[in-house]
Amino acid sequence: MKFPIAGLALAGLLGAAGAIAAPAAPAAPAASAPTPAPSAKADNSALAPLLGMLEIGNPLPALPDCADKRSPDGRDVTAFCVELKGDGLVRQVGVPRDKRPGFMDGPHVVAFVDRNALVGLVVPTAGANSQQAAVDSINALYGKPFRQEQEEMRDKAGKTVKTIHAGWTKRPLTIELYAMPEDPATGTIEMLLPQARQLMAEKDAEVEGKLNPASAPAAKGKADKSEKTEKAAAKPPAKPVNPGSW
Secondary structure: OOOOOHOOHHHHHOOOHHHHOOOOOOOOOOOOOOOOOOHHHHHHHHOHHHHHHHHOOOOOOOEHHHOOEEEEOOEEEOOOOOOOOOOOOOEEEEOOHHHHHOOOOOOEEEEEEOOEEEEEEEEEHHHOHHHHHHHHHHHHHHOOOOOOEEEEEOOOOOEEEEEEEEEEEOEEEEEEEEEEEOOOHHHEEEEEEHHHHHHHHHHHHHHHHHHHHHHOOHHHHOOOHHHHHHHHHHHOOOOOOOOOOO
């Protein structure tokens, strides 16, 4: 099972919007970002209202600031909105209660944006506690998964929990559902175009460089050319991006 650094960090991102910089100014959408069409059964999916507004492959809609769309208690949003703090790649999009599926955990999804094109969505879920409803909703949109496995995880109380790990494709879009190993009561649905996977890989590399600064190019500046070549040869190649698999 794959758990990229960027993917595992998304839950923290949802709760720490203020720690990242303001987004870049919108530009024209990437010409290579196609729009995968859901199946005719879309109306039977709890994801349909969300994906009807946030169409992967199309420009990210112009949305109001979530600061202006808070519920009275400040814990929810009353309309689709965007948290204006972001890094240009990752945006938090607020989803009103009547437009989000019952298995969604919290009021926000994570959007991946390539310039202004929406190239991916990550929908947080309640993991094993709502996984069948999530699977049914994805099936209604994209048919049966190309692969589905049952995995045993330990919850915070040490009890064994059976979780579903499944993947779908509607090329070029790939969809993956899984529970988080450190807390199977939380999970995610990743809906990504190839551009999003590439951007996530770059983000993973950036995070890895910060976690292991000794591996960063600047830290190796004093090494001679032959030593660099030797280390590069010894380093295993990066795992190739293989959409639709894990």
